[in-house]
Amino acid sequence: MEDVWSWVATLPEPSRWPSAPPSLVLASADEKTICLAADRTAGSGAETLLTFSITLHGFHPSNTSRALWLSDPVSPRIPLLLQLLRETISVSPSSFSLSAIKFDREAVSDALGGDEQAAGFFSLVFLLRLFWTCATEAPADAGFLFFLDLDAPLEQALGCRIAPRGVLSLGPDVEERFMRSLGYMLTTWCILRELQGSAPGGLLPGGTGRPNLEPKDSVLRYTLAHQQLEAVVQLESRVCMRDPRFIRVSGRVDSVRLNVVRLRFGRRKDGEDGDLEAERHFPSRARVWVGPELGSSYATGPSLGRSSGNPEREVEATCTVKERIREGKAAGVKVTARTVTRARGRSWLWEQEAEGGAGVFDGVLHDGATGAEVAASWPEDGAGGGRADRRAGMRLRYSGSGRAFRKAGGVVVTGDELPEVIEWRVGREMKGRVARWRLGVRAWVSYFANEVKTGYCETRSVEWREDVDFALVAGTSELAAR
Incomplete structure (x- = not known):
């Protein structure tokens, strides 16, 4: 897959915009493709904005082309990145919701630094948004194609060292939601890789657990x-x-x-x-x-x-048992047992x-x-x-x-x-x-x-x-x- 950040930067000028909207193939297999397309739209004054869309081609016989996602009219590229972030965070698995999120555009731009670093972070956010699009709105074979054809780009995007800085600049609440959304995608990715036989061991790479589990443990492992x-x-x-x-x-x-x-x-x-x-x-x-x-x-x-x-500290416990005997000379019996154990305080x-x-x-x-x-x-x-x-x-x-x-x-x-x-x-x-x-x-x-x-x-x-x-x-x- 070509770098999306670079593709957006090389889009034609509005005065030379082609009749057919430019598109980028994200994934393809067996005449089925997932594409990103861009089209211009009128903005305020002399400003020309772009609208981006993610479309499926060839996944259904009666509908050869289907749009899954449509962006707001934006001027590339930071506004598009912020929209992708906002939508990715909104579907994150969490116990609370963040409504009306407002991002500081300048803070994100300063945190990302140069164009090369921003490209890596944008690729990670874009792939994460594409995952949620395929997982929630696309047919199952489109989701399978996402992981099958984007395996290498996804692994490369995960090595983005600038990603923590870009997310940290948005505050701890946004950071937590973003990382949980990313973690859910990684879990799905690792499970599918194991089912395909490319990742031996546990459900997640890097584990030191016991192999050869019984089928009854599959729900626990999941x-x-x-x-x-x-x-x-x-x-x-x-x-x-x-x-x-x-x-x-x-x-x-x-x-x-x-x-x-x-x-x-x-x-x-x-x-x-x-x-x-x-x-x-x-x-x-x-x-x-x-x-x-x-x-x-x-x-x-x-x-x-x-x-x-x-x-270590000593923990002392005392147990007393009293028993009264009615017959005989003894008026009663009293037994006391004391136990001492040692435990660590921390x-x-x-x-x-x-x-x-x-x-x-x-x-x-x-x-x-x-x-x-x-x-x-x-x-x-x-x-x-x-x-x-x-x-x-x-x-x-x-x-x-x-x-x-x-x-x-x-x-x-x-x-x-x-x-x-x-x-x-x-x-x-x-x-x-x-x-x-x-x-x-x-x-x-x-x-x-x-x-x-x-x-x-x-x-x-x-x-x-x-x-x-x-x-x-x-x-x-x-x-x-x-």
Whole structure:
């Protein structure tokens, strides 16, 4: 498929507009095509606007051409991008609706930067809008053609590094809706790829789960596939110029939010899904790193601080049984039993490490009953005690006073639960200059049965990293990795 952004840029001038509207073939197979067409329309004053449409050709014998989507009269290309974004967000699987969305055109243009970066983001948004068009309004074979012929362009668009900036410029509400819409498309794409035999393993690529599942687990796997991890890590940095020998740069993790949401539409009715409602992935590890760019020599360190502790504490329980005997000399019997167990006060343990010039904050979820790292261990198969202990330790992970997660399924880590700051020393010659620093987050989610009876379990991970501009001027600043 030709780059849509470039095709829009090369459309003829209004004075040389051809009699037949220009069109671009998006996908084709067996004399069936999905096309994008453009036609001019009168605007206000001397302005000439364009109307774009997505049409199907050859999918029905009695209707060789059928229009699926029609844009507003727009002047390319940012207004078209904003309309595609608005419509994509409106069909996102979410529990709330965004009405009358207003986008800041200048903010989006500034966030996208150059034409090459904007082209990648536009391709991703356009393919996402095309997916929803084919999924909700087109015949089934058109949706199949979308994934069959656009497999490579879709994979290329997913590598767009500028996409987070374009979405972040629109605010957190729009970002959340866009990513859930994108996640639903990716889930469908991965499921179809597996059904075609091109992606061995689980329903989503990159998993480390157990293969060869029984047919009864297919509904469970489908439910788990339609879940998405949403991670937000807030970092705080401080630049101090007091020392005449060097600049002191410190960084710390201010908060970590990990949440697993279901990509579904509408509200669940009572009794719907049965035990599957309690089956979901849960965050089991998070790794955050920050530091000067690779190969830099202007910074030394990092100097590590103290990791957060997770001390064990004794939990004492006393049980008293009283029994009165009417016959005999004894007036009664009183028995008291006391049990003492040891449990960890916190479910998450955060440690500090150093990898080259980068400081690393590593948080790991521990089983409250066994003390094992959840992401690095599995429930044992069969009827042995190992599996029973694992289920006993994490079965109540969404309820009870000592639960590891909020009732909604996520976790928020802040304050004294996080380790202390990591510090670097930067040469005084860098004062006032802008340096490149690297940020990265890797998050793990795990699953093992909560209510249903199944031997299926897995741990998956996803990684995000980016280089950012860091101004070496005195003060405090915050960064958010999403």
